[in-house]
Amino acid sequence: MLRRILVLISLIAAVSAIFENLQQRRNLQQMNPVARSRVSASFRQRLHLLNAVAQKREEEERTRTDKYRNCFLSPVQCRMPANYGEKNPLLTALLPRASHLNDAQLRVRISLYDHDSLPWESDDLMGRTYTDIDGKFVVEGCGDDFGPWNDPDPYIVVEHRCPYVGHTVAITHRKTIVDVWKTFMPMETSVGLVRLDLNQEG
Structure with missing residues (x-):
């Protein structure tokens, strides 16, 4: 508006x-x-x-x-419980590419948003990408908020189908929010390991 x-x-x-x-x-x-x-x-x-x-x-x-362009590097892991087919659920994200368990972290949509605090403004989409077979991604984007004082407040939304921890049934649609550091070019930010079954949901 x-x-x-x-x-x-x-x-x-x-x-x-x-x-x-x-x-x-x-x-x-x-x-x-x-x-x-x-x-x-x-x-x-x-x-x-x-x-x-x-x-x-x-x-x-x-x-x-x-200077608002950012790069975020991270492996996205969807860890299944032990009775899903592996003895150690902590290793399911490290299975070989042939494993069907890795499908949960492949082609996960990663969206980079700029949070707008004004009540009549919606958060701006700055960039979007998808994870690879290993659950890794790189996303970048620019913020164009009005005014030199209005720096972007970036955060990442991960849309996935990973079940909650301790469950085996995949959810139709879930969103996980990942807060990131405000980083300006040419610096890059790594958000580290993203646990989709534990992180904050939107």
């Missing part, structure tokens, strides 16, 4: 600037040649300064956006 308001304000400002420019051109055509020359020179000088300011703001915005 806030973004729509900002876009609307920008459009109104742009239309107003165009209308003002047309009005200035009409006034310029009605002036005598000497006054017209002076006003044209002043306008060209001001236009040069405005272009320089706009370019500087664009570079600052690009730098601010780039």
Whole structure:
């Protein structure tokens, strides 16, 4: 909602600037040649300064956006109980690729979000990826919140079908939330081992 308001304000400002420019051109055509020359020179000088300011703001915005890009490295493990087919449930995530137990950690959807504290704002999706056969993933994304003071607050949502600890029946749909450190480029953050049967649910 806030973004729509900002876009609307920008459009109104742009239309107003165009209308003002047309009005200035009409006034310029009605002036005598000497006054017209002076006003044209002043306008060209001001236009040069405005272009320089706009370019500087664009570079600052690009730098601010780039520094929010993050990489998160982690193995995602869905550990099954011992009676599911293994003597030691702590080793099920380390089974060879041929094991069907590894299917629970393959193609798990990983979403990187930016938490927005404003009540009318929804959390922004910054990046999305899927885990490999070993449950590992790398996800990155940019936050573009309004204002230089509004740094992104990243967190990861893991959507999976791993059962709760001590159970064997897979859940149709579960979400696990993983809090991550706020890290700016070119640094990378490792969220470590993510236990899908134990971590906080959304």
